[in-house]
Amino acid sequence: MRVTHASLHLVRLPLVHRFRTSSHAKDHLDHILVRLTDESGTAGWGEIASPTDPFYSPETVDTCWLVAERYLLPSLLGVRWDDPAEVAGLWAKVRGHQFAKAGVDIAAWTLWSLSGGVSLATALGGVRSSVVAGVSLGIEPTVDDLLAEVAKHVDAGYPRVKLKIAPGWDVEPVRAVRAAFPQLMLHVDANGAYGESEDEVAALRALDEHGLTMIEQPFAPRNLLAHAALQRDVETPVCLDESIDTLDDLRTAVVLGALKVLNIKVSRMGGLGPAVAAHDLAAEHDIPVWCGGMHEFGVGRAANVALSSLPGFTLPSDVSASDKYYERDVVTPPISASGGVVEVSTGPGLGHTVDEEFVASVTVRSSTLGEEP
Ligand code: OSB
Ligand code: MG
Numbered sequence: 001m002r003v004t005h006a007s008l009h010l011v012r013l014p015l016v017h018r019f020r021t022s023s024h025a026k027d028h029l030d031h032i033l034v035r036l037t038d039e040s041g042t043a044g045w046g047e048i049a050s051p052t053d054p055f056y057s058p059e060t061v062d063t064c065w066l067v068a069e070r071y072l073l074p075s076l077l078g079v080r081w082d083d084p085a086e087v088a089g090l091w092a093k094v095r096g097h098q099f100a101k102a103g104v105d106i107a108a109w110t111l112w113s114l115s116g117g118v119s120l121a122t123a124l125g126g127v128r129s130s131v132v133a134g135v136s137l138g139i140e141p142t143v144d145d146l147l148a149e150v151a152k153h154v155d156a157g158y159p160r161v162k163l164k165i166a167p168g169w170d171v172e173p174v175r176a177v178r179a180a181f182p183q184l185m186l187h188v189d190a191n192g193a194y195g196e197s198e199d200e201v202a203a204l205r206a207l208d209e210h211g212l213t214m215i216e217q218p219f220a221p222r223n224l225l226a227h228a229a230l231q232r233d234v235e236t237p238v239c240l241d242e243s244i245d246t247l248d249d250l251r252t253a254v255v256l257g258a259l260k261v262l263n264i265k266v267s268r269m270g271g272l273g274p275a276v277a278a279h280d281l282a283a284e285h286d287i288p289v290w291c292g293g294m295h296e297f298g299v300g301r302a303a304n305v306a307l308s309s310l311p312g313f314t315l316p317s318d319v320s321a322s323d324k325y326y327e328r329d330v331v332t333p334p335i336s337a338s339g340g341v342v343e344v345s346t347g348p349g350l351g352h353t354v355d356e357e358f359v360a361s362v363t364v365r366s367s368t369l370g371e372e373p
Contacts, residue, residue, distance in 0.1 A: 005036075005369070006370055008032055008065060008368075018138070033045060036111050037370075042115050045110055046108070049300045056191065076108070088273050109272045113348060121346075124309075136189065139169050146173050147177065157339035162189050174188060186211070205234060240263065250262065262287050283311075305317075
């Protein structure tokens with residue numbers, strides 16, 4: 001396979017519901033869609049799902065654009081490769097920039113699976129025909145607003161709810177949601193907002209009595225020692241998200257006892273190949289995994305569903321239906337859920353078609369490289 005032409009499309013979609021985490025709030029998203037074309041004219045799409053600002057990771061939409069245009073696409077264009085697992089090796093010299101790498105890597109996987117007539121899920125080693133989805137709920141203005149949001153998604157059939165927490169918005173909302181939904185599979189995600197002060201650690205420990213499935217990323221990304229210390233003190237599994245960008249991070253975290261559950265994000269790991277490798281490594285250590293999301297548009301969302309069909313993804317993934325976030329998605333059909341379950345597409349490639357006319361209508365900026373096929 002040889003990619004001869006590539007384009008980047010900065011696409012803006014409004015969110016149907018404002019989303020607040022411990023660090024910031026947003027009401028629309030700008031993601032970069034990546035289109036790779038081979039000699040035959042077949043096109044594969046990927047998505048760079050970086051947030052605009054460097055609050056989740058050091059990357060931003062602008063750094064992703066720069067790195068993709070200046071380093072990643074030039075290292076891929078015109079080069080022959082047989083397997084998309086090789087593609088990440090083409091930019092091995094580029095340190096970090098996982099989100100930018102992931103978007104180009106996804107496009108290479110979709111192009112390859114589409115050309116070969118197999119589904120992306122099959123290409124990745126998926127075994128499930130459907131995956132269980134959970135929802136991630138932001139910080140709401142009041143506990144009553146949060147209870148209404150939880151009720152809406154439980155009524156829609158989602159079996160697992162994750163709540164964003166931050167110091168000052170933790171024990172009280174969790175207690176209220178637990179009281180109203182005693183059986184719900186519930187977990188919390190702090191996006192690294194907690195420090196190691198006595199009060200903040202006490203609040204995290206106090207969550208232990210609410211039967212949570214996990215406490216996700218309470219401390220700063222590089223602070224593996226604090227996660228290990230908390231895990232020694234609580235029964236609730238500690239889950240890592242922002243701490244794990246590479247397989248080496250995961251090996252270190254395992255040795256330290258800093259996690260019992262792993263959130264695998266395609267974006268954070270730098271692509272589908274590295275995400276599958278993280279899944280395999282976690283399985284060797286009996287660590288259950290689930291697929292986290294970055295509010296992906298349909299391209300990245302379909303890739304997340306495909307990845308979630310691998311055997312180690314035994315916990316519900318953040319692969320809720322497109323309509324939780326967007327009125328109109330960039331793919332047809334959009335990703336849909338029924339009773340909290342998403343079907344894994346069996347069609348070639350993503351199994352969803354990019355609606356190029358709609359994409360063009362919501363594109364803010366674009367750029368092309370290589371010869372037109
Ligand atoms: O930590 O999982 C996170 C969104 C933006 C930044 C960080 C996170 C999230 C989510 C989104 O929780 C979950 C989803 O895409 O459904
Ligand atoms: Mg998280």
